[in-house]
Amino acid sequence: MEPKRIAKVFLLAENRLLREALIRILAKKSDIRVVGAAAHSPATREKIIATHPNIVLLDSIDLVFSDVKLVSTLHLAIPGVRVVMVDMELDEGKFLRAVREGVVGYVLKDASATEVGATISAVADGEAVCPPALSMALFRCVAQNRILGDSCRMLSRREQELMTLLRERLTNKEIAARLNLSEQTVKNHVHRMLKKVGAPDRLAIVERYQVQSLSGGTA
Numbered sequence: 001m002e003p004k005r006i007a008k009v010f011l012l013a014e015n016r017l018l019r020e021a022l023i024r025i026l027a028k029k030s031d032i033r034v035v036g037a038a039a040h041s042p043a044t045r046e047k048i049i050a051t052h053p054n055i056v057l058l059d060s061i062d063l064v065f066s067d068v069k070l071v072s073t074l075h076l077a078i079p080g081v082r083v084v085m086v087d088m089e090l091d092e093g094k095f096l097r098a099v100r101e102g103v104v105g106y107v108l109k110d111a112s113a114t115e116v117g118a119t120i121s122a123v124a125d126g127e128a129v130c131p132p133a134l135s136m137a138l139f140r141c142v143a144q145n146r147i148l149g150d151s152c153r154m155l156s157r158r159e160q161e162l163m164t165l166l167r168e169r170l171t172n173k174e175i176a177a178r179l180n181l182s183e184q185t186v187k188n189h190v191h192r193m194l195k196k197v198g199a200p201d202r203l204a205i206v207e208r209y210q211v212q213s214l215s216g217g218t219a
Helices: 016-026 042-051 061-065 070-077 092-101 113-124 132-152 157-167 172-179 183-197 202-214
Strands: 007-012 032-038 055-058 082-088 103-108
Touching (some): 007 016, 007 113, 016 032, 016 113, 032 042, 032 113, 042 070, 055 061, 055 113, 061 070, 061 082, 061 092, 082 092, 082 113, 092 103, 092 132, 157 172, 157 183, 172 183, 183 202
Parallel strands (some): 082 103
């Protein structure tokens, strides 16, 4: 039997007490080795990359959603690295956004030390972990994306063109200038697209279109 793989973990936690507590707890597990611990900073990112962990544990959802693009940066710099969020809220929206960014472990704030350790071990073994209360959100998201993908395929040629520009985060005014249309015409197009796809806003329609494109469901 092959020896169990050791999870090399970097604790990127803003809360010093949490870092110290996790170091003590994880040090007792034979399949986990903490290779570093620090609060976030540009220098810390370099330290993480230098230690080459296979698990990075975060306690700040803001780092995932900020312009820092921390998760994607780590994925590019450390092939195979997996990110676990800990001390999280039971918030479906934040959870799904974190998953889209590349997080594969999500631990709620009321989780025990044993649960945190078990999550790290499971993620190191190639599993994705989330609280049972949030697993249904994933199923609903996949089902909704299938429905939305069917709607996206009904977009006209002009609407497909607009979608490309929406993905560039252009404003209506910028799109109008690019396509030589009036700003009101662009607004009307976007309004019809939102209604056709059933998305609440332009950011939502772009996110859903991108998911469908990645899955091969949209031409």
